[in-house]
Amino acid sequence: MQDLDLKLFFDPIPPYVEIDTSIQGSIGQSIFINQGSMPDYDGLDIALIGLVEGRGEKEDHREGIAKGPDAIRQSFYSLKKGSDGLKVVDLGNFRNGPDLEDTYLRLKEVCSFLMRHNIVPVFFGGSHDMTLGQYFGYEDADKLITVLNVDNKLDLGDPAKGHLPSGSHIQRIIKHDPNYLFNYYHLGYQSYLVGSAESDLMERLSFEAIRLGVVKENIKDLEPVVRDADMMSIDVSALQAQYAPGALDAKVYGLTGEEACQICWYAGLNDKLSSVGIYGYDQSRDDLSMKTSFVIATMVWYFIEGFYNRKGDKNFRSNDYLIYEVPLGGDPSSIKFFKSKISEKWWMEVPHPEETDGFMRSRMIPCNYSDYEKALDGDVPNRWITTYSRFT
Numbered sequence: 001m002q003d004l005d006l007k008l009f010f011d012p013i014p015p016y017v018e019i020d021t022s023i024q025g026s027i028g029q030s031i032f033i034n035q036g037s038m039p040d041y042d043g044l045d046i047a048l049i050g051l052v053e054g055r056g057e058k059e060d061h062r063e064g065i066a067k068g069p070d071a072i073r074q075s076f077y078s079l080k081k082g083s084d085g086l087k088v089v090d091l092g093n094f095r096n097g098p099d100l101e102d103t104y105l106r107l108k109e110v111c112s113f114l115m116r117h118n119i120v121p122v123f124f125g126g127s128h129d130m131t132l133g134q135y136f137g138y139e140d141a142d143k144l145i146t147v148l149n150v151d152n153k154l155d156l157g158d159p160a161k162g163h164l165p166s167g168s169h170i171q172r173i174i175k176h177d178p179n180y181l182f183n184y185y186h187l188g189y190q191s192y193l194v195g196s197a198e199s200d201l202m203e204r205l206s207f208e209a210i211r212l213g214v215v216k217e218n219i220k221d222l223e224p225v226v227r228d229a230d231m232m233s234i235d236v237s238a239l240q241a242q243y244a245p246g247a248l249d250a251k252v253y254g255l256t257g258e259e260a261c262q263i264c265w266y267a268g269l270n271d272k273l274s275s276v277g278i279y280g281y282d283q284s285r286d287d288l289s290m291k292t293s294f295v296i297a298t299m300v301w302y303f304i305e306g307f308y309n310r311k312g313d314k315n316f317r318s319n320d321y322l323i324y325e326v327p328l329g330g331d332p333s334s335i336k337f338f339k340s341k342i343s344e345k346w347w348m349e350v351p352h353p354e355e356t357d358g359f360m361r362s363r364m365i366p367c368n369y370s371d372y373e374k375a376l377d378g379d380v381p382n383r384w385i386t387t388y389s390r391f392t
Helices: 059-077 100-116 127-137 168-173 197-203 212-218 221-226 257-269 289-306 369-376 381-388
Strands: 046-051 088-094 120-125 146-149 181-189 208-212 231-235 275-281 321-327 334-340 347-352 363-367
Touching: 046 059, 046 100, 046 275, 046 289, 059 088, 059 120, 059 257, 059 289, 088 100, 088 168, 100 120, 100 127, 120 289, 127 168, 127 231, 127 275, 146 257, 168 181, 181 212, 197 208, 208 212, 208 221, 208 321, 212 221, 221 321, 221 363, 231 257, 257 289, 275 289, 334 369, 347 381, 363 381
Parallel strands: 046 088, 046 120, 120 275, 146 181, 146 231, 181 208, 231 275
Antiparallel strands: 321 334, 334 347, 347 363
16 A cells, blocks of 8 residues: 655644643543644544635635634634544644645545545535545545535536636536546535526436425434435535534525534444545634634534444444345335344345446445335335436
């Protein structure tokens, strides 16, 4: 495995970001921090990475974006640690490339390197187009991945028509060559902020865009969507402005801080999820209490707590699962459901019609008990249908 000198990619945490030693049991006292010398990453679980890159946004936001990661740290370090034995490192602030595209490529290199070492990178700060570098990190992973994006807009703008990178990066992900995108979920979009051409494109591609109202009806129903993701990207503009005044484009309506933390908790519990990014914070727009930095810090805290409560739901050939095969008498003739004896979560198997190896093998799709009940009534669950359609 090719080694990488991480010191070349990061600036240490500046001295004005203080760790309050009077707060006993704080996160800041419980993790490894790059305060001048790069900590050894060997054997660690999670790497925190501050992003100061704002060239994908309007120029008047860039200074505030650059100050964002350290403001988030100041809030994060003062939180109480939850789980014992944290193996978490704060690598510092990622150094920008000579131009924006260079930053994406550098981010790709570091993201890929950390994931090969079984370390989950958690990015915070930067404009939302930093999702591109995160996504590019999977290019050499030799698998198709599922992306989860949380945002109040779809960000499907056309760069050729002058749309900023922060508003067009999802378009680039969809069109990226080589293509290793199997599925894409979008949570929390607000219909009145999305054009018909964008929503029509999502529908044609059979991607699942779930509007804000559906998310808020019962967020627990969205847990299988979060559990299906390999990577998650969150634009803090998906939150209500009262919770995130420092977001670049938060509106009156949106997710609450509690709902955002719930999504991060689900993401942490997801055994297959291998990277997270929380983007779009402009420190200069935050209120006097630095409310947005606290909300983002708490979201990171909940992801870490979720991670240390993972149940190891990966090996579906083990005896840790109950298997229920539901006959349907049509096409498909039956569907296999798997229930974990440990976490009590459900999955359903979607076989590839040609039973090939490699990318296009059978896939285990997270689901709810309600999907099992639907099959018992003779109906094929919608997510089974959309997944199968990707094979054909």
